[in-house]
Amino acid sequence: KNEVEQSPQNLTAQEGEFITINCSYSVGISALHWLQQHPGGGIVSLFMLSSGKKKHGRLIATINIQEKHSSLHITASHPRDSAVYICAVAANYQLIWGAGTKLIIKP
């Protein structure tokens, strides 16, 4: 079993829909990162969080340390949000990466 599991693996939705991507992990962590990989391949960091909730524009990330679970939400989704979203957890001074969730937003 992978230490970091993301769900769903693939998600297709219509423009405007509320999107939720989940990340569950099985190890003790000090922080959790959400990143976005664009169709062209570039990877950018979206959030780093160790408790609670963070918001940036239409993106919201939450984490529940007790349940070892984090969610990434996108409100009012747009085709430009189409990308792979990657969760990575910081444990024992290393990052453990999820396999990513491929999101497609149709106009």
Next chain:
Amino acid sequence: IAGITQAPTSQILAAGRRMTLRCTQDMRHNAMYWYRQDLGLGLRLIHYSNTAGTTGKGEVPDGYSVSRANTDDFPLTLASAVPSQTSVYFCASSVVAGNYNEQFFGPGTRLTVL
């Protein structure tokens, strides 16, 4: 340059050949990393460097070597390429090493070993 650059963008290589992937950052970040990304798998750490002059092995170091002669450059060398090293390679950096630090990624190098 601004941020992290990688070269080449893509490369097709015959098995057994030696290849060096270049990575340069101009942000004066202390820590640098090399990852490979394969279909269906998460990023896997190959080697890292917490500061100039030091390097360490990641999750999948076999077949790869790195050096960190200065702060800006972190080349990755495949001494004798094999087809299983076909992958997309990403270089990243962070201000300092550690779990709480945001990593900045290069654009990637797509390597095909035939």
